[in-house]
Amino acid sequence: MxxxxxxxxxxxxxxxxxxxxxxxxxxxxxxxxxxxxxxxxxxxxxxxxxxxxxxxxxxxxxxxxxxxxxxxxxxxxxxxxxxxxxxxxxxxxxxxxxxxxxxxxxxxxxxxxxxxxxxxxxxxxxxxxxxxxxxxxxxxxxxxxxxxxxxxxxxxxxxxxxxxxxxxxxxxxxxxxxxxxxxxxKGIVTFDVTAKTAGIDLHSSLATVVDSAAWRLSQGLATLFDPKTGRIQVPNFYEDVIAPNQREKDLVAALPGTKEEFIKGHQITAPLLTDKRGDDWKEALYFEPSINIEGISSGYEDQGVKTVLPAEATAKLEARLVPGMGPDKTLKQIQDYLADQGFSDLTVTKTLGQPxxxxxxxxxxxxxxxxxxxxxxxxxxxxxxxxxxxxxxxxxxxxxxxxxxxxxxxxxxxxxxxxxxxxxxxxxxxxxxxxxxxxxxxxxx
The missing domain is CATH 3.40.630.10 (Zn peptidases)
Structure with a gap:
């Protein structure tokens, strides 16, 4: 040396x-x-x-x-x-x-x-x-x-x-x-979504009449995705995407690795989203935007049982962006869509972003x-x-x-x-x- x-x-x-x-x-x-x-x-x-x-x-x-x-x-x-x-x-x-x-x-x-x-x-x-x-x-x-x-x-x-x-x-x-x-x-915008339904955690017996923050948050996040295809339902989410040209598609198609190797290498047990909608998995991986829930926190998460109705729930999310998409515009589309779906009470807070x-x-x-x-x-x-x-x-x-x-x-x-x-x-x-x-x-x- x-x-x-x-x-x-x-x-x-x-x-x-x-x-x-x-x-x-x-x-x-x-x-x-x-x-x-x-x-x-x-x-x-x-x-x-x-x-x-x-x-x-x-x-x-x-x-x-x-x-x-x-x-x-x-x-x-x-x-x-x-x-x-x-x-x-x-x-x-x-x-x-x-x-x-x-x-x-x-x-x-x-x-x-x-x-x-x-x-x-x-x-x-x-x-x-x-x-x-x-x-x-x-x-x-x-x-x-x-x-x-x-x-x-x-x-x-x-x-x-x-x-x-x-x-x-x-x-x-x-x-x-x-x-x-x-x-x-890809670019990215990361953000927190928070639901708050009471000033304090409550006894879970009140769940017949009081909305849980954990339920409220989960229901709001669920509206972002089409459950049948996994595609994002936010209006105009894909409108600014710059589609790949044929050379770019050919380069990605030529990348080594099969779908089976991808599944095995990542120990994936759920069906691929692209299989649900019949899309090419490589093209989606390299050229499509996404929304991902990084983590959700609410209520009691320690050992045993605590019969509590959570007053607050928070999720950390990210949207991976492709060229053409702006972090701030994308986040506003998500926020507006949640409000249109009846979830204007959810607080959306940007943490990071880049194109x-x-x-x-x-x-x-x-x-x-x-x-x-x-x-x-x-x-x-x-x-x-x-x-x-x-x-x-x-x-x-x-x-x-x-x-x-x-x-x-x-x-x-x-x-x-x-x-x-x-x-x-x-x-x-x-x-x-x-x-x-x-x-x-x-x-x-």
């Missing part, structure tokens, strides 16, 4: 040791400062903008070539909470190497991707007398795991940011070992990366125009107006957001080589 790889693996240990949990506002300035120091040491022109609770780290590495293109590398330094701690095989805040894997919270999502990219840049500079064929800007935020709060505000403050291509935060190899390259993600985005996978800059992957990795790369997950691609594209492609150090067993999050060292090292290859490809433009 090269000295640079060892250097940045040591740095990765320092990053993992900082529990930079944006949901709790923990260790965010400290992590941004540590990244800034590393980027300055590497020779970057660094700015840490701390206008909001999660500082934004920007670092410029300039080419000496006239007319050099611009490459932005986007990452995030915040992570998900590590709880429940008892399900980890070791301390989540201590980077652990075991059986060819690196284990720790954030090692895949997204700190290992950061250090792999630092390593690639450092090795390229070492091997080319400190010269770059492309201007590189690192853009590293600290609130991606909480819907990238204030990223759009930060970007508005930095109109100097420009790019011909944006390399996104992360990506995987699939279960066949093929590299996955993605060009989009969705899809890249044009035929863009020349993206096609170049795909071609490089074909040459570098064994087997055909898996190319997807979007993903079922959520991220702030729309904010970045709206501000910088450049195509986006995602790639990274992960694999199917990385356990992002779960206990024992991990990456394989072989994938990590492959990614370093591939990012160096992307940088070097600009020498021939």
């Amino acid at each position: 090269s000295n640079r790889k060892e250097e940045y693996l040591t740095f990765l240990k320092e990053l993992i040791a900082l529990p930079s949990v944006s949901a709790k506002h923990e260790k965010l300035p400290e992590t941004a400062a540590l990244l800034g120091q590393a980027l300055e040491k590497l020779g970057g022109q660094v700015e840490i903008d701390d206008s909001y609770f999660a500082p934004l780290v920007i670092a410029h590495f300039n080419s000496n070539q006239a007319g050099a293109k611009n490459l932005i590398i986007y990452n995030h330094y915040d992570v998900q909470p590590a709880e429940p701690f008892n399900l980890w095989d070791q301390d989540p805040w201590t980077l652990t190497e075991k059986d060819g894997h690196l284990i720790g919270r954030g090692v895949d999502d997204d700190k290992g991707n950061i250090t792999a990219r630092f390593t690639a840049l450092a090795e390229y500079l070492d091997e080319n007398d400190g010269q770059l064929p492309v201007n590189i800007t690192f853009l590293i935020e600290g609130s991606e795991e909480t819907a990238s709060q204030h990223l759009d505000d930060y970007l508005a403050k930095h109109p100097e940011l420009k790019a011909d291509l944006i390399i996104w935060e992360s990506g995987n190899k699939d279960d066949q070992g093929q590299i996955e390259l993605g060009g989009g993600n 969705g985005y899809r890249s044009d996978m035929s863009d020349p800059e993206i096609k170049k990366v795909i071609d490089l992957a074909k040459d570098f990795y064994p087997g055909e790369p898996v190319v997807s125009p979007t993903s079922p997950g959520t991220g702030p691609m729309a904010y970045v594209n709206n501000a910088i107006k450049a195509p986006i492609i995602s790639l990274g150090v992960g694999y199917q067993g990385a356990l992002d957001h779960a206990p024992n999050e991990n990456i394989r060292l072989t994938d990590y090292e492959d990614n370093i080589k591939f990012v160096k290859l992307i940088i070097g490809s600009y020498a021939n433009h």
